[in-house]
Amino acid sequence: MIHIREVSLEYETPNGKVLAVDKVSFNAAESEFVCLVGPSGCGKTTLLNMIAGFFPPTAGEIRVAGRAVSGQGLDRGIVFQDFAQLFPWRTALGNVAFGLEMKGVAKAERERIALEQLRLVKLEKFAGAYPHHLSGGMQQRVAIARALAYNPGVLLMDEPFAALDALTREEMQRLLAEVWRATRKTVVYVTHNVAEAVYLADRVVVMTPHPGRVKALVPIRLARPRDALSVEFLHYQKQLIGQLTRQEEE
């Protein structure tokens, strides 16, 4: 579904060129949940933004569903970390319907679909609410519904739950796992939280900073729904933390 081949990003600063992402390669299969994990500066968000098409890589190739990525496209939905990503002048329903409106879907039809998406994230009762009346967790759920509403094959998520409290975050992770099971989207999910990656991912891409490189690809072979307190879960967590700390000693 997603093919990333030798992707690099170099940018100019007053002190010379900086290599942010260095020859990163990995794939994501159809309906696969891939987590990019790494400390800040490892280029995981930069990589996600390039998959989203916000800017092109300086070298390498990104293909989504066989087509080379050039710019933004409706084949990819994106959810950011910041709650402020929702449009405050639109209700939850209006936000979710935005992509369909851009596609030219008729009003009644797009509202029906938007309501369906809100039901998926358990917010159909709040369809008429403006974002500022919703909690942070609810706003992120609207953002997920909004990114799914126009039915992209790929869902890109940039630490969507990082700004939430621990309890809400766990609840959101459970909900996201449910939504993913129901929709079978290909997901690329950026996080610096190892437990989150083990809970959500089919496969974890461990990245190291300066320059951003892929250190390891770790498949998570745990049955779902996953138990974050099981021995196997903790084993995976240890393994990933091991990968992340060893790199710092180098």
Next chain:
Amino acid sequence: MKPLFSITLFLLVYESVARSGWFAPALVPTLPVAANTLASMLADGTMARHALNTLLRVFSGLALAAGVGLVLGFLMARYRAVEAFFLPLVSALMPIPSLAWAPVFILWFGLGNTATVLIVFYAATFPMLLNTWTGARAVSPLWLRAAGAMGARGAAMFWKVVVPAASPFVITGLRLAFQRAWIAVVGAEMLAASAFGLGWVIFDAKEFLNADIMLASLAVIGAIGFVFERLVFGALERTTVQRWGMVRTAKA
């Protein structure tokens, strides 16, 4: 009812000064005298006629200013060339008080509505323009990215994202523009109006030492300004940016 309280207190202070005997009653008429004059001017329709003339001038000027300010403001925010061309002009023209143009406009267009409306237009354009320009530049990049990812381009991006996102600034701009316009129209009418208008009637009353007429007109000027500021613009804010949580309501 708090606005009523402050206004009542202000009137009471005025009344006690007027009754103190420190000033000639003809120059500082008591409120009942001024109220009487106001009542008779309202009753025979002269006040309405003056007010209507003034409102017509103010809204002609404001409409022109809003049109130019909105279009130019958004264009300046969007295209660097437009910004580079107009910004020096704006910086040079903005500090000139609109009333300083009055003699020039009178020379070019004669006494009357054209000169008056132009002065109002001049006063109201800059706050509208600067606020629109700033508002369009202050649109959160996150909204632009999110909208772009959902396929918004060109006109759809402008009307469905940039315009609502800039609206807190635009509404403030409109508010300031109305204030400036309302102040300018009274001055402009004193200098450039040939007959009728609230500013003109004050200026005319000076010739006959009719302080009560002046006060009556000032009261009407204040009242109309108050109604627009509180009701029209207040309602506009409440139904848009306040409802959307883009500006907060002050806490008690």
